[in-house]
Amino acid sequence: MSTAQHIDDSIAVRILEDLVSTPSVSGSERSAVEVFARHAVSLGFTTEIDAAGNAIARLAGRAPIHRRIALLGHIDTVPGDIPVRIDGGVLHGRGSVDAKGPLCAMLLGAASCGAPDGIELLVIGAVGEETTESPGARFLRDRLRPDACIIGEPSGWDGVTLGYKGRLVATAMRTQDCSHSAGPERSPGDALFAWWRSVTDHIDAINAGRERAFDRVQATINTMQSGADGLASNARMVCGFRLPEDVPPETLEERLRACAREFGVEVRTTGHESAYATLRTDPVVRALSAAIRAEGGAPRHKLKTGTADLNVVAPVWRCPIAAYGPGDSALDHTPDEHISIDEYLRSIRVITRAVSSLADELLPRTAPCTIETH
Structure with a gap:
């Protein structure tokens, strides 16, 4: 010894x-x-x-x-x-x-x-x-x-x-030609927030009836940015998700991408860890x-x-x-x-x-x- x-x-x-x-x-x-x-x-x-x-x-x-x-x-x-x-x-x-x-x-x-x-x-x-x-x-x-x-x-x-808990980090982005703010077109920021509302609606449905924090999906916006250079406008959102044992990161990622297609948003993901x-x-x-x-x-x-x-x-x-x-x-x-x-x-x-x-x-x-x- x-x-x-x-x-x-x-x-x-x-x-x-x-x-x-x-x-x-x-x-x-x-x-x-x-x-x-x-x-x-x-x-x-x-x-x-x-x-x-x-x-x-x-x-x-x-x-x-x-x-x-x-x-x-x-x-x-x-x-x-x-x-x-x-x-x-x-x-x-x-x-x-x-x-x-x-x-x-x-x-x-x-x-x-x-x-x-x-x-x-x-x-x-x-x-x-x-x-x-x-x-x-x-x-x-x-x-x-x-x-x-x-x-x-x-x-x-x-x-x-x-x-x-598990984890997934997602970066949502949209870039488009500049347009007048009084016009009918949705801005990149509008598109990201519409995407986020769709994602959180899905998460609320998952969490229904779940009492323990360990069993719930947690979603947080970490950073947001938007801007324009006179020709193109853009927006970027980084968000984090904490996941229970029955929600693998790959499953949530599929949902994030489905919502992104609906609103014309690009999504990139990192930090995949299962609970x-x-x-x-x-x-x-x-x-x-x-x-x-x-x-x-x-x-x-x-x-x-x-x-x-x-x-x-x-x-x-x-x-x-x-x-x-x-x-x-x-x-x-x-x-x-x-x-x-x-x-x-x-x-x-x-x-x-x-x-x-x-x-x-x-x-x-x-x-x-x-x-x-x-």
Whole structure:
């Protein structure tokens, strides 16, 4: 077994503060990846940076390795400079909640647990999670086959996230010759709003009788633009859709395009992700829930209306999986993003317990897993 470590709380806080202090907006994560790798090495991990730019920290028990547990977080953040400071037991800074707090908690939890013989722990800081492409997770999805996975996202120290809604992002556009505004012809903006009304009527019909937010289609206009140069006028609308399990993005996309043809609108789509949810009986959910109880908490099981790298990897990996991490997700992407240090430290202890019990449960199985890292 790799040596389990007792890590002083001050070290755990320093690692988090150091990583949060290192900017890592999506597409510019390299400096933070190197900081993460440096701290991982100091905790006894071996590290690599893969071809996608992901930071991978490995901790292995005595060979042969029969099972691998992935702790998959993300190291990128949305834009927004929030001065990093610790005040009243709270660490402020961009990424403290989403999701460097969960990532550091997984790194320290794995180090505190150590890897039993036959088990390899992989703590991964993926790049690009905050983009619609999620390049880091997609690269890993096609090369890694863990036997269990904890996704590092804020759930609260006593929360376990069972699933996330799906997603589709659509850009609707129309360009036409300029005409007098007093004339009878519909403007590009008029066409887009007519398209949007048709789309939302369809969504209202889907949502009829559905009470839970997780079961409803959510539609939001993100940006709108219109203009003219004297010869041509144009309008552009970007909208996002959050989807329940029974509405695949491809199904909604077909409807968007049908409505677009009716109103002479062009539609382009990105960010296709299907909803995914696991059960409370999932081994990862059970391990995290038991660990929360052991730390004096009452587990809260959650279904989130957002989307995460869980949506990317879970349908392919088909292993026990759930999301966990310290922090209040209501603070994601806000100018007041901050995390309770006490909650962060408690989550490390939860992860330590959960990884240990997961390893115990996985070891009796004999079929080896496979991993490819190139």
